[in-house]
Amino acid sequence: MRPQTAKPKLATNEYTKEIDFLKQQKLIAYGGDPSNLPQIFQKNPAFLVLDELQAELFNARCHDTGETVSIERAKIFKEEFNKINSKKFPDPIQTTINLADNTLGDYAVHAIKTLLANSQIKNLNLASNMISHIGLGQIIDDLCKNQTLKSLDLGVLDGSIRKNALGFEGAKHIAQLLLSNKKIETLKLQDNVITTAGGEFIGQALKTNQSIKHLKIAENDLKIAGIETILINGQNLESLDLSKNNIRPTIKFQEYLMNNRILKRLNLEFNDLGPKGVEYLANGIIQQQSGLISLNIRGNQIRDEGLQVLSAAIYESESLQELDISLNDITPDGIRYLADVLPNSQIKILNLSKNLLGDESMIMLCNNRIMEKLDVSSSRVADQGFMTFITFIGESTNFTHLKANDNYISEKVEKLILEIIEKNQVIIDLQVTGNRLSLCCLNRIQKILHRNQKILEEKEPSKIRTEIYRLKYEQKKIQIAKDKLSQQEKEILQIEDKKSQVIVEMERIKQQEQSKRAGLQERITDLLNQIEKKKKIIEDKQADFERSKQLKQQELDTQKNDYQVVYQKRKELEQEYERLQKELDTQEQKFKDEQQKLEDAIADKKAKGEEIEKQTAQLREELMKLQKQQFEQNNQAEKEQQIQQQQQVINEKEEKAENEKQPDQQDQNAEKLKPKKSTKKGKKKK
Secondary structure, three states: OOOOEOOOOOOOHHHHHHHHHHHHHHHHHOOOOHHHOOHHHHHOHHHHHOOHHHHHHHHHHHHHHOOOEOHHHHHHHHHHHHHHOOOOOOOOOOOEEEOOOOOOOOHHHHHHHHHHOOOOOOEEEOOOOOOEHHHHHHHHHHHHHOOOOOEEEOOOOOOOOOOOEOHHHHHHHHHHHHHHOOOOOEEEOOOOOOOHHHHHHHHHHHOOOOOOOEEEOOOOOOHHHHHHHHHHHOOOOOEEEOOOOOOOOOOOHHHHHHHOOOOOEEEOOOOOOHHHHHHHHHHHHHHOOOOOOEEEOOOOOOHHHHHHHHHHHHHHOOOOOEEEOOOOOOOHHHHHHHHHHHHHOOOOEEEOOOOOOHHHHHHHOOOOOOOOEEEOOOOOOEHHHHHHHHHHHHOOOOOOEEEOOOOEOOHHHHHHHHHHHHHOOOOOEEEOOOOOOOHHHHHHHHHHHHHHHHHHHHHOOHHHHHHHHHHHHHHHHHHHHHHHHHHHHHHHHHHHHHHHHHHHHHHHHHHHHHHHHHHHHHHHHHHHHHHHHHHHHHHHHHHHHHHHHHHHHHHHHHHHHHHHHHHHHHHHHHHHHHHHHHHHHHHHHHHHHHHHHHHHHHHHHHHHHHHHHHHHHHHHHHHHHHHHHHHHHOOHHHHHHHHHHHHHHHHHHHHHHHHHHHHHHHHHHHHHHOOOOOOHHHHHHO
């Protein structure tokens, strides 16, 4: 969806003059050559009010929200942008960029590329911008290459209804960032729909990253496997936030705390540790050598049994200074264990709010001389317990903050409270709203606290004094700005007169739009009626289709059964065919063997016949020679006898030869009479 461009409502000379003036300024800034002007400024004249980065972000926001692009909206966006990213001390090199809660979306993330090109950027806040893994994927390569970025916030801004949704694919990109970028120190990923597999990816990447010190991955769905991977591999973390992750008592924090030597802050609020989980945690605190400074286990249902175990760890720890165990169903029985170890502990900040304390618990807590801050709001504290504790802190030189909101403190003790606080010049924060104290008493308490604050400020070093003077100077500048604002308000009144004229015109246009909407509404109702009719027709056709489908299914089932029977018969015939084929092959082999024997016998007979013919030819030649000799010798009678004898021999040999040829002739005739061998194809056809 492209952002809509608003045409100027009044095409006056002032509007055109303003556009021309802004265009000239941009041309001067970009060397006077129109070709050097970025494409975003040529897209719409309203973007000329902003710089290049702001124009890209404003265009992306309008694209995602459907907001109309106009000069007035661009000016408002610029003011909001500068307000969020304002610095206490002016610095030409911007190192912190806060774009939280701006509805950038995936489309606008490409504008961050220009932002990351600034090699001096150290802190980038993109929380609550509805960015998914697609948007993060557009800038992940730039984030990996950036060597100055120290802090990246992709979580949720407090109080915002928007959030990012990186998911499993986004967790892969975060793992890529941790593997490539060895400079980043702080990473916030709370409420990003990161699942167990995503947690395992991030945990494995932490194994090779030595620079990451602060990780906030609360309000996700990591479960046991994802959390354990992060705990095992995050041995270089100084602070870790795993709140609202459905952590069960089965996770053994003892092993993790033993391996991590530098962890200072651990947040596990709103999980389900219970007394068993706190036992593992307490053992880890005792055995950790480096020393945990801050521990938050708010809303974990540890009860008195869990606090008893934790108290032993507090006694052994030489470093734990901040403890939040609020909303854990703790009673005075559990506070008794804590009160016994507090005097020998290093606890300075303690939060016990929203427990079942009562006056007895407040009396037991009056024995810690180094405590500085205590919160017992919504803990059923009444006059006796509160006055005992306020008397105790009245004599303390360290106690500065006490929260006791929403308890049972009555107006009977107002005078005593004021007397004690009036003498104390150390306490600077006392919150007792939501009790039965009068407004006059509350105002008096605030005045006394304001006095103590001034006394504390006078004791601060000169650096803070110079800061105060600077703030006063800023206040004077604000006054000058207010004077200018009053002049601008007068000009606004003049503009409002013009605005009233425009409103009249807008009303006329609205009436026209309403009439158009009425016509469209009637048309929509007609279309809806037609849709309902078509729906009924479709439903009827669907019912017919279902019936025909059932019939076809039945037919299909019968055909399947028939096919199974035919298929079985076919299998049997194929088996019979294979058996016959084998028999035929054996018969053919026998026939070939017999044929070969006959051919060999015929060849032998032929050879013998040829030898006999040669012998007969020789005998005939001899006979011819003898006949010639008989004629020469004129002994015809004798020669005739010899010839007859030889003729008889010849005749015998010829008869013998003819007798031997007859079986050969019979074999040849038998071969001619035998049928020819059929081919395999012919057999298959038969």
